Amino acid sequence: MQIALFGMSADPPHRGHGRVLRWLARHFDHVAVWAADNPYKQHQCPLRDRQAMLKLMIQDLPVPPGRIALYEELSHRHSLVSAQQARERWPQAELTLIVGADLVEQLPHWYKAAELFQLANILVMPRPGYRPSDQALAAIRQQGGQVAIAETLKTFEVSSSYYRQTEDAQALPTAVRAYINQRNLYPCTASSKEKQAIS
Numbered sequence: 001m002q003i004a005l006f007g008m009s010a011d012p013p014h015r016g017h018g019r020v021l022r023w024l025a026r027h028f029d030h031v032a033v034w035a036a037d038n039p040y041k042q043h044q045c046p047l048r049d050r051q052a053m054l055k056l057m058i059q060d061l062p063v064p065p066g067r068i069a070l071y072e073e074l075s076h077r078h079s080l081v082s083a084q085q086a087r088e089r090w091p092q093a094e095l096t097l098i099v100g101a102d103l104v105e106q107l108p109h110w111y112k113a114a115e116l117f118q119l120a121n122i123l124v125m126p127r128p129g130y131r132p133s134d135q136a137l138a139a140i141r142q143q144g145g146q147v148a149i150a151e152t153l154k155t156f157e158v159s160s161s162y163y164r165q166t167e168d169a170q171a172l173p174t175a176v177r178a179y180i181n182q183r184n185l186y187p188c189t190a191s192s193k194e195k196q197a198i199s
Helices: 015-027 047-059 079-089 113-119 134-142 160-166 174-183 187-198
Strands: 002-008 030-035 068-070 094-100 121-125 147-149
Touching (some): 002 015, 002 079, 015 030, 015 047, 015 068, 030 047, 047 068, 079 094, 079 113
Parallel strands (some): 002 030, 002 094, 030 068, 121 147
């Protein structure tokens, strides 16, 4: 059984995440998803809300039932711990950790990266404006990592930071947008947008 491990900050989850998940659902037997705190980022929204939004997005994806599921218990600031927990849950599966192309340069320096690479293969999702360097890919392989790039995935030019900067409602799935509006999340984004309009 081949399982994709896709942890993300999901701040908030957007249509680009949805496209990646649909692609993964076609290429893996199962996709395990969670939201987590990224030690390299400052998050705008509490983890519990990001998990809830991610769950809403997954429920609306047009994929076979059970192919993609949210595993809140896999959430950890270190991917190694998430991968260890996944290995305990699926001891016989082939695990593949999904990372965005913007993270590849950091990846060799992640917490106990060599141990992580022993637990899971690495699959890089393309992102507009980012191309993994040969040096970063070589550093992963030198630490024992098996790394590949999802060349057939068509990129989607949207990100969580793009939404926070523009409040472009089309960037988000309908259910996620409704959740944000209901709970008045990302109010700082709205305030900064108003200030820009005044100045």
